[in-house]
Amino acid sequence: MSSNKMTPEDIERLFEKAYTTIFCSHNKDGTIHAAPIWYRYRDGVFYFVSIKKSKRVNNLKNNNTVSLAFLEQGTKAGEEGDIPSKCALVYGKAEMGFKPAEGYDAYAKWVFGKYSPPGSDHNPEFDHQNFVTVKVVPDKIVHFYP
Numbered sequence: 001m002s003s004n005k006m007t008p009e010d011i012e013r014l015f016e017k018a019y020t021t022i023f024c025s026h027n028k029d030g031t032i033h034a035a036p037i038w039y040r041y042r043d044g045v046f047y048f049v050s051i052k053k054s055k056r057v058n059n060l061k062n063n064n065t066v067s068l069a070f071l072e073q074g075t076k077a078g079e080e081g082d083i084p085s086k087c088a089l090v091y092g093k094a095e096m097g098f099k100p101a102e103g104y105d106a107y108a109k110w111v112f113g114k115y116s117p118p119g120s121d122h123n124p125e126f127d128h129q130n131f132v133t134v135k136v137v138p139d140k141i142v143h144f145y146p
Contacts, residue, residue, distance in 0.1 A: 006143040033059055
């Protein structure tokens with residue numbers, strides 16, 4: 001029986017390439033709040049900028065246990081040049097309000113730079129009144145080719 005676990009290279013590529021992740025936090029009533037969010041990935045850690053008044057941030061104040069879901073859709077099995085879909089679930093703890101080593105403005109530029117047009121020199125300032133830094137360090141990663 002062959003394993004459907006992803007290769008380490010495919011895992012890294014998925015985390016670096018994916019445009020968004022689904023960030024899952026816990027609502028007070030025990031249900032899950034799942035919403036897409038932009039992110040960056042570096043050295044095994046996921047980094048975000050979140051709106052302070054968001055449901056996500058309010059949930060994290062009560063319970064910082066989170067899950068992140070990633071999916072890269074492949075092509076249909078059996079097609080010439082078939083590319084397998086890739087899926088990963090990350091379980092970990094979120095930390096809010098950390099001070100980025102590179103400074104807040106450089107951090108914002110780095111996170112949002114992934115979404116700027118090539119050659120863009122957009123240099124956003126970090127809006128401390130409305131946004132907060134968030135990072136997730138994984139406790140466990142489940143990955144597979146579905």
